[in-house]
Amino acid sequence: MRVGDALPPLEVEITRTLVVAGAIASRDFQDVHHDAESARQKGSPDIFMNILTTNGLVGRYITDHFGPRAVLRKVAIRLGAPNHPGDTMVLTGVVEDVRGDTATVRVIGANSLGDHVTGTVTVTVPVPVPVPVPVPVPRTRTRTRTRTRTDSTSEATAGTPEGRS
Numbered sequence: 001m002r003v004g005d006a007l008p009p010l011e012v013e014i015t016r017t018l019v020v021a022g023a024i025a026s027r028d029f030q031d032v033h034h035d036a037e038s039a040r041q042k043g044s045p046d047i048f049m050n051i052l053t054t055n056g057l058v059g060r061y062i063t064d065h066f067g068p069r070a071v072l073r074k075v076a077i078r079l080g081a082p083n084h085p086g087d088t089m090v091l092t093g094v095v096e097d098v099r100g101d102t103a104t105v106r107v108i109g110a111n112s113l114g115d116h117v118t119g120t121v122t123v124t125v126p127v128p129v130p131v132p133v134p135v136p137v138p139r140t141r142t143r144t145r146t147r148t149r150t151d152s153t154s155e156a157t158a159g160t161p162e163g164r165s
Contacts, residue, residue, distance in 0.1 A: 001066075046086075054077065054083070060121070070125050081116050092109075103123055104123075
């Protein structure tokens, strides 16, 4: 991670299912996120994505890039143009600051209407701790011999008390 590093863009198709499922999953039951007629009555051409879904997509964008060990420390976003079904949002990012294993990334998500989301994400990417490679220890072979003695006396008297026949 270095200041100025650009993250590869991520295209997110905005589907009706994504908008509705994101709203339901985040317990946002406002009708503008699932009822097209209600959204039109309130001045929108269609339903639109809620901020919690956008927040989740921004988090996914960062963790997809930095990997499964990445930990989101702070997500500060602002919404702009709405995400409507049938559009595509393209997320882009640039590393603005790096301090140790923590970076701040400027994120923009744009669609055909303009910038849907702008903001910054602070992410920590722990440096993997090297796992020591076990050094094989040479084995020394010790020979152990087991001797079995058999004598006819012990075999013949095995079943009798005090060795008597």
